[in-house]
Amino acid sequence: MTGDQDWLIYRGTGEPHDGIKRLPPPPRWREFGGGPLVDPVLGADSSGGRRLGERERAASYRADPEVVEIVNAALYLRRPLLVTGKPGTGKSTLAYSIAHELGLGPVLRWPITSRSTLEQGLYRYDAIGRLQDASLRQNGARTILRQVGGGDASPPSIGRYVRLGKLGTAMLPQRRPRVLLIDEIDKSDVDLPNDLLNVFEEGEFEIPELTRLPDDQSVVEVMIADGTDQVAVHRGRVRCNAFPVVVLTSNGERDFPPAFLRRCLRIDIRTPNREQLTEIVAAHLGEHTVAECAEVIDRFLDDRRTGDLANDQLLNAIYLATSGGRPQEETRGRLLDALLRPLNQQGS
Template sequence: MNSPLSAGPTARTVAGPGPYRGTGLPHQASAAALPPPPPWRTYSGGPDLEPPPDDVAETDRRLGAAVRAALNMETAAGETAAVNAALSLRKPLLITGQPGFGRSAVAFRIARELGLGRVLHWTVTGASVLQGALYAAGPAERGTGVRLGPLGTALLPYGRPRVLLIEGLDRGDFDLPIELRAVLRRGGFDIPELAEDGRATVTTDDPGVTAPVPHGAVACHELPVTVITAVRNRIFPAEFLADCLHWEHPAPTVAELTATVRSRAGITDSADPRLLALVAELAEAWSADPHALGQLTVTQALDAVTLAATGPWPPDETPGDVAARLLDLLRRQVPGTP
């Protein structure tokens, strides 16, 4: 007689720490395998579409051509555990923290490491509505005239999940997280404008790519890998938070800032010694000043290095003098702002 515990799907085995390592280094095919989604987050969409295109240029712009491993750069505390839990559970990962600390870069590292193709990117503003991220219907000059947004494209059926970055969800309307939760829980949505067309085709958010959506029904068979960024002080609805995993992105360490700036600015060991010294000065100043630690962003550090590399460098200025002068310029506020 079979035990009730022996019935049903095959049990999920306990594996290693997870496929995501936080290095930014693409895995071999065997190491990039994802755990199957839980049965309660598996949907009926299909057949699978072709694998999505890569966007190497955008990924390199976001992360730099060099990867963390090559720069001996440590992963932020808790990052790998949070990402691997989100991958295993197929739950959205809500990353809070100050802007400029690398929250969005996590999505691009996931895509690059696991070979999941181009990151689908939705930047939320105060005027954002959910339908704009799902699809837009315009004049049928070419094809159906319907174009899927980043969220709509992420909910198409693929052999492997897409990576969806929702940037700045805290800037949207209070009800937007609840609406997002409902669509993700359903695993798809309908396009009423195409309900009568059994051979409907839409343009996706991927450049030059179309997809069939018979009768306007969009359905995935597993949810996208969703990374959501927000500042820490936004109060989200409790039911939305219950459907997410949360990770607070810490401020980068001196070593992380140094490695990130060198990677994204393309500064190698053979670069101008003054630039190498400038990066070190920026990192040291950041470490020594608690106020600077909370205010300096990676983008500001990159801008300072760019100005130093392209602008005049008075012969009597030390790297420390240049760092102070450029950061003062970059932090200077517009008159009348707090």
């Protein structure tokens, strides 16, 4: 890359590279400097395969130039991205594309519902499990003492009962940022966006159950959301080193408070044009399907003028038409009607 493109860290090409190493230091007001640094052992991306067709969908994603520019601005400024668009336009896929291209590990996906709370995103403490284990251990130790005169009735470490959530794991002091996908934030309770502000601004949070421990228990090993090991938390405080790449998606079903909006960089994902749809179909189903199903793409574009249609609906329709099963013309027409039914059409 030369000229005006030199500043781009994320290029939106789907080709992995180590451009994250060129990311300059953050602005002074976005420096967090958490530590000591941790390098947790990460598990597999359990949701990526189900939702994105393994890694191919993330690799084949092609972002508009405007989207690429705003993503890079967020990387430079260490700010969250609020990505708005109609269902099926690739809002969530953008997070997977960033993680894939920049080699940032599995995406931490936090799906939001009306019952989601900030604490659920940060950590979970299993107090009941700890109490039950302590009781069993004490009873077992008493039995051993009676039988052989030995045994250990000391309670298990509290760290066994603390698991960081997706947001909490993203805030660990890691060398490279993790990608955090907060999916469908517009479905949340009205207070959640404001509750997120302090974590995003301060880059840290506390686990009260750990801050109350005595000095000889100032370091506690806790579990993380998607890894196979434990990480050390010092005096109950988690402070990030590299601010995570936060992607919040919204279907545009609600407005957000100004205090929340001014801390995010906003992207509006537009519906893809014919050329972009052709690239999507070719990437997922092969170049040969584009010529075979040109009429299906034409119908999709026509129907989209009067109703909301998702890219997945087009891919489903084309796959059915090219998968080997060849229904009769009348049946094929009915199936296309069903598969390409607008999302905003609720009645029969």
